[in-house]
């Protein structure tokens with residue numbers, strides 16, 4: 001069930017498959033560095049479209065040439081669920097095309 005809270009071990013196992021992603025409190029998080037400010041803003045727009053497609057939304061922080069995401073599942077009382085990792089996987093898939101590291 002994608003909205004069931006994951007156990008600490010399940011979270012750790014999934015994070016091992018997502019280099020750069022970490023558990024920050026009760027959220028999974030990743031910070032990207034982009035070639036330019038505009039590239040970072042463009043990636044934020046792309047992520048917003050993915051999030052609307054998945055109906056699952058992270059907190060996005062746009063910096064000078066950085067983009068930081070953190071996410072958990074409100075519908076699961078703020079726990080980390082499969083939906084958070086589904087979003088993380090989708091963002092990882094588009095990151096290289098944006099020049100995100």
Ligand SMILES: C[C@H](O)[C@H](O)[C@H]1CNC2=NC(N)=NC(=O)C2=N1
Nearest residue numbers: 055056057058072073074075076
């Ligand atoms: C009503 C709407 O479908 C829900 O509020 C969606 C929207 N986006 C969401 N985003 C996140 N991170 N968690 C949710 O539980 C969630 N639920």
